[in-house]
Amino acid sequence: MKTLLALSLAVACGAACAQTPATNPMPDGSRDMYVGLGVVVAPDYPGAREKRVNALPLLQLEWSNGMFLSGMSAGMHLSRRPDLEFGPLLALDPGRDQDGSGNKVGGATPVQSFLAGREARVGQGLEGLRDVHARLQLGAFANLYLTPSLRLSNSFLYGAGHERNGVVWNLGLQHISDGLSPRHRFAVSAGINLVNRNYNASYFGVTAEESVLSGYSAYAPNGGLRDIYVGAGWNWALSPSWMIASTARVTRLRGDARHSPLVERPANFSISSGLVFRF
Amino acid sequence: MGMFRHLSASFALLITASTAVAATHEGEWVSYRDAYRAMVMFEKYGKAKHLLQNQFQVMSKDGNVAPDGVQLHVQGKSTSLNWPLDPTGRTAFALLKAPYDDNAAIVLNRKGGKYVFRPRISIVLRPDGVYDAAELREACEQALAYQRLADAPLRSKRCVAVRFVFPKGMPDPGVRLRKGEAPSLGVADGPAFEGDSYHAFRVVSYRFGAGGDKAPVVTQNAPLAIVPVFE
Numbered sequence: 001m002k003t004l005l006a007l008s009l010a011v012a013c014g015a016a017c018a019q020t021p022a023t024n025p026m027p028d029g030s031r032d033m034y035v036g037l038g039v040v041v042a043p044d045y046p047g048a049r050e051k052r053v054n055a056l057p058l059l060q061l062e063w064s065n066g067m068f069l070s071g072m073s074a075g076m077h078l079s080r081r082p083d084l085e086f087g088p089l090l091a092l093d094p095g096r097d098q099d100g101s102g103n104k105v106g107g108a109t110p111v112q113s114f115l116a117g118r119e120a121r122v123g124q125g126l127e128g129l130r131d132v133h134a135r136l137q138l139g140a141f142a143n144l145y146l147t148p149s150l151r152l153s154n155s156f157l158y159g160a161g162h163e164r165n166g167v168v169w170n171l172g173l174q175h176i177s178d179g180l181s182p183r184h185r186f187a188v189s190a191g192i193n194l195v196n197r198n199y200n201a202s203y204f205g206v207t208a209e210e211s212v213l214s215g216y217s218a219y220a221p222n223g224g225l226r227d228i229y230v231g232a233g234w235n236w237a238l239s240p241s242w243m244i245a246s247t248a249r250v251t252r253l254r255g256d257a258r259h260s261p262l263v264e265r266p267a268n269f270s271i272s273s274g275l276v277f278r279f
Numbered sequence: 280m281g282m283f284r285h286l287s288a289s290f291a292l293l294i295t296a297s298t299a300v301a302a303t304h305e306g307e308w309v310s311y312r313d314a315y316r317a318m319v320m321f322e323k324y325g326k327a328k329h330l331l332q333n334q335f336q337v338m339s340k341d342g343n344v345a346p347d348g349v350q351l352h353v354q355g356k357s358t359s360l361n362w363p364l365d366p367t368g369r370t371a372f373a374l375l376k377a378p379y380d381d382n383a384a385i386v387l388n389r390k391g392g393k394y395v396f397r398p399r400i401s402i403v404l405r406p407d408g409v410y411d412a413a414e415l416r417e418a419c420e421q422a423l424a425y426q427r428l429a430d431a432p433l434r435s436k437r438c439v440a441v442r443f444v445f446p447k448g449m450p451d452p453g454v455r456l457r458k459g460e461a462p463s464l465g466v467a468d469g470p471a472f473e474g475d476s477y478h479a480f481r482v483v484s485y486r487f488g489a490g491g492d493k494a495p496v497v498t499q500n501a502p503l504a505i506v507p508v509f510e
Binding site for chain 1: 307308309310311312313315319320328374375376379380382384394395396428429430432435
């Protein structure tokens with residue numbers, strides 16, 4: 001059970017994996033909160049050649065009743081088994097405008113920065129394409145611990161995209177290690193994202209009208225595998241109240257998303273680091 | 280320019296925080312909240328566990344360092360507790376709301392070195408030193424069932440023995456089966472728990488099946504711990 005100590009690493013997990021253990025892990029009426037600020041370097045949008053540096057607010061809250069808020073996701077734990085986590089999940093898909101954004105950074109449970117300054121764009125980019133508006137997604141998560149330090153993660157979200165009918169299904173494997181020191185926790189992860197046609201059409205498709213306005217060829221992608229990724233996270237606890245949470249992730253677009261005319265570079269790299277206060 | 284601004288601000292923030300916390304705790308420490316999360320699982324476990332106890336262990340990663348003399352201090356805004364450790368590095372962990380809400384630190388009274396903090400399951404000692412063999416097996420099974428919950432590889436293992444742990448240097452701890460003048464069970468140097476770095480305890484293993492598990496196991500001296508063994 002020693003690796004349950006590693007669950008504080010949750011602050012350095014992705015949306016659906018940043019959750020408390022199944023049974024109430026804290027005294028009744030207590031909560032565990034993390035707030036922080038850092039920077040993220042990530043592509044303008046999935047498949048973009050250009051990268052941007054943004055401020056990265058970090059936020060994670062857990063309550064003794066099982067509810068949690070992690071970055072742009074919220075949910076509730078319903079399982080009573082320590083090796084199994086499941087429950088409903090709400091997430092905000094940040095969408096994408098002609099300046100980009102909408103990238104998900106694996107790791108530090110980012111609150112996507114809507115306020116961050118925009119860098120000057122170079123290249124064709126997304127001009128002429130419809131904005132994909134931010135959407136509230138509904139879904140569920142179910143994670144299974146194969147060992148105390150190895151977890152299969154699984155989340156399903158519905159509601160992204162132009163017509164609010166995009167589906168994203170994430171399957172991942174995460175290994176958490178605190179072998180070097182109680183102050184340093186490391187995580188490595190790998191996984192895939194599967195999406196439906198509606199999701200791909202919103203983010204990687206080009207309609208005839210958009211083709212005229214943007215100059216891209218019209219493109220109507222199907223659903224399927226959107227991407228595969230590998231990532232790493234590192235939490236360095238400076239004290240019980242302060243930690244530095246850092247993440248890195250390499251994502252490679254696959255399937256019809258990969259062949260979209262919007263995709264300038266199928267492999268994207270993102271990295272983030274932030275200072276987090278726990279209270 | 281924007282990128283430079285963001286990076287500068289972040290590094291300034293990191294340096295400020297690092298300076299602020301540098302002198303907070305001089306010894307090795309662990310977050311009370313993280314430890315609480317690890318320890319509370321046993322408390323909430325709903326199946327049979329009456330023959331078991333769950334304690335918090337601190338163990339040096341350097342095998343030459345005995346746990347003797349190590350103490351833990353729980354430091355928080357409204358919390359100040361001292362937790363002495365037994366010779367195996369264990370202490371009873373108090374599941375308290377105040378230090379949790381304080382986000383207290385559990386600080387070791389040793390500077391330097393690397394330590395590992397973890398929960399340890401062991402079998403409850405009997406004051407009369409007489410252990411029914413079937414009950415030892417039952418205790419081992421309880422421990423295995425609990426630890427299997429979060430550790431799938433243990434599902435392929437089974438209880439094979441219990442290990443009686445005695446202080447370093449004890450020539451004959453005097454663990455024997457109550458069968459007239461039965462000789463003491465064999466003793467060797469070893470660790471208290473699997474994965475411990477300190478191997479100088481005197482340990483006596485009682486393997487299930489020896490003597491048909493009918494004769495009680497009698498300890499002449501109180502052991503420091505009785506530890507279930509899975510293979």
